[in-house]
Amino acid sequence: MFELDLRSRKPIYEQLVDRLKQLIINNVLEKDEKLPSVRVLAQQLSINPNTIQKAYRELEAQGYIYSVKGKGSFVNHIMMTDNSAEIKKVKEQLKKQIAEALFLGITIEELEKLITEVEQSVTRGDEDDSSSERR
Amino acid sequence: MFELDLRSRKPIYEQLVDRLKQLIINNVLEKDEKLPSVRVLAQQLSINPNTIQKAYRELEAQGYIYSVKGKGSFVNHIMMTDNSAEIKKVKEQLKKQIAEALFLGITIEELEKLITEVEQSVTRGDEDDSSSERR
């Protein structure tokens, strides 16, 4: 399904959360699509099922997936009823990132270009994972 | 100088780096201004000097401050000669955050409003720390 960096200082379960979020956001995983079971995914990635479970639990708490005992975990079809807390968090984080970007010399034009880029790739449903690891 | 959340899962030195970055970016700390010495700040915050040192080392590596043995640590007046790696990192992170924001229902208009907000507060030199703890 994807790769992890076991040597990274970033915890595995956080990598999992980020990666799965991206796949959901970019429509690679469709609404109601079934995710691999904790045991299967653990075997595929050669890590412990508990670590997968921790990631799934976090994704469920953030409203990205829902889990049904005995059936599996699925991509959420509606956003969680109350995501205002999450929205606030993302906005705060964005403000910090934008301030840092401007400080580093990135122009407003570049920032707006980033937005349109992301907007297009998301609506097209691309898997634009510019973060790295293509092999 | 500021507060830390010792109960947070986020390492203290990372909180320090983030907080000091914000102060520098928002011009609360001016160019060439002297930061508190590692020992003094450690005492003020009731944490170990080594933790401060680790944060300062990180800030120096990222080009935000410079340190002179025997004199102290100071806010950098010029950005580091090569911050392209940092710029790339910030851009990647921004793309992820923007994708998440759009997914959560934040509109492009809101994103652009965020940019102008940040841009104005930075150029005005406000300490717009909307993240919290005003007392």
Place this chain on the structure above:
DNA sequence: TTAACTGTATTAATATATTTAGTACAGTTA
């Protein structure tokens, strides 16, 4: 019903990362 799958929970052991503590050395300043 049974067998094989699912999520979930719990406890213990292990590994890794963070923080503290203590000490030392070198440069600066008055």
Place this chain on the structure above:
DNA sequence: TAACTGTACTAAATATATTAATACAGTTAA
């Protein structure tokens, strides 16, 4: 010289992340 600065290092303590093993309950299909 005395008191400040940054920096480096080792060791111990603490916190966090990961693994391992096991158990239980719901689902599905033979």
